[in-house]
Amino acid sequence: MKYWWILMITIFCGCEFFQPKENNPEQPIAKVLDNFLYPSDLEGLFPANISEADSSQLAAKYIEDWIKKQLMISRSQQAIDFNEAEIERKVLDYRYALMVHAYEKKYIEKNLNREVSQADIQAYYDTKADNFLLRQNIIKCLYVQVPKSTPNINQFRRNFRAYPDGNTDDLRSYVTQFATKSFLEDTTWIIFDELILGTPLEDLQNNNQFLQRTSYSETSDDDYIYFLKIFDYKISDEISPLEFIRDDIETILINKRKIALKKELEEQIYEEAKTNGLFKVFNH
Structure with missing residues (x-):
């Protein structure tokens, strides 16, 4: 049976854990207070090529972690008077940050030039040698x-x-x-x-x-x-020879290019939006 661990949780947790939400036709896997965990919540979490036994073990571990997390959230809500609006704002900020990061990463991967010349490395070393003790x-x-x-x-x-x-x-x-x-x-x-x-x-x-x-x-x-x-x-604390830190300088220069591309993307989007009238600042 592919989901034998669902049966095991039924036995150990009792039938009340499997009362589904009114708007969800699935049979839940676990329940903590008013929060339900469904089989669809586990889809795509585990590698497709693992054995049935390994899949069941990973699923059981995920369910246990989910239960602990829900219990911690519940206890935190009881112990602290949270500002729900502030929590929601932070959640939205984090969500948007993840989206922006994914887009920036895609843009950088497409446009980044990873070729660093010896002249670039030498020039950076000549101006920043004191930083490489x-x-x-x-x-x-x-x-x-x-x-x-x-x-x-x-x-x-x-x-x-x-x-x-x-x-x-x-x-x-x-x-x-x-x-x-x-x-x-x-x-x-x-x-x-x-x-x-x-x-x-x-x-x-x-x-x-x-x-x-x-x-x-x-x-x-x-x-x-x-x-x-x-x-x-x-000797330590002397300036490092260029040959010893060549790879480090190359990494630094590539990271600087990534930062420049990120700034370029931000300015490009801003200027396009400005030209197309997509935003307006109201003076009161």
């Missing part, structure tokens, strides 16, 4: 973690320390075969604290001093050896 230390580096039992570790160590000179193909091949964790994008900024998480370097007393004094580090614990070669670093 680093919150954490970042570095450009090579990082490799290998088990202590890994073969030919001395040859790898020589290649690692010699990088970018030396045999880089051998180094990358070795990392592919034996490393349990690595970062070889030596031109990409990475957050230092995230990189060293779970390594002996996590216990550093002064990260800033370490970065200022260190270009090569090799540490170990019972299981692994951790190789780190630092090519560049930036």
Whole structure:
């Protein structure tokens, strides 16, 4: 039976819960005081491809939540002397806000240019760089973690320390075969604290001093050896490099375009209405 949960609610709640409203031919599912919940109220709420058991479970949860909500509303009305007109005004305001938001979203999706040039990003960075202070230390580096039992570790160590000179193909091949964790994008900024998480370097007393004094580090614990070669670093509270925040600036510029389109739509509708005489301000 598709709606076996209706029968269950009938059994547990009693027949009086199923007295329908005079103007509704449906059999109600639940009732709280003078408020009824009908099967049509649940239509379209649940995915069409779920099982009958899952559908029944979701329906039962919805009904329980509906009952609790109606009880809370009833108790609130008893406890507080609400200004019904004010409540209705807020409900209308919210309804209209949802409608306007949906229309603005549709307009923006249709008209938004998401292409952001490098020149736009650079120009914004040049004028707003002071707003982009680093919150954490970042570095450009090579990082490799290998088990202590890994073969030919001395040859790898020589290649690692010699990088970018030396045999880089051998180094990358070795990392592919034996490393349990690595970062070889030596031109990409990475957050230092995230990189060293779970390594002996996590216990550093002064990260800033370490970065200022260190270009090569090799540490170990019972299981692994951790190789780190630092090519560049930036300390927290310094201005962030453009490469590190490029995506953030692109998002900011796109959001500014969205705001401009929203304003454009508002002005366009206003001017059209003004031209067509759709509104009038009365002076008293």
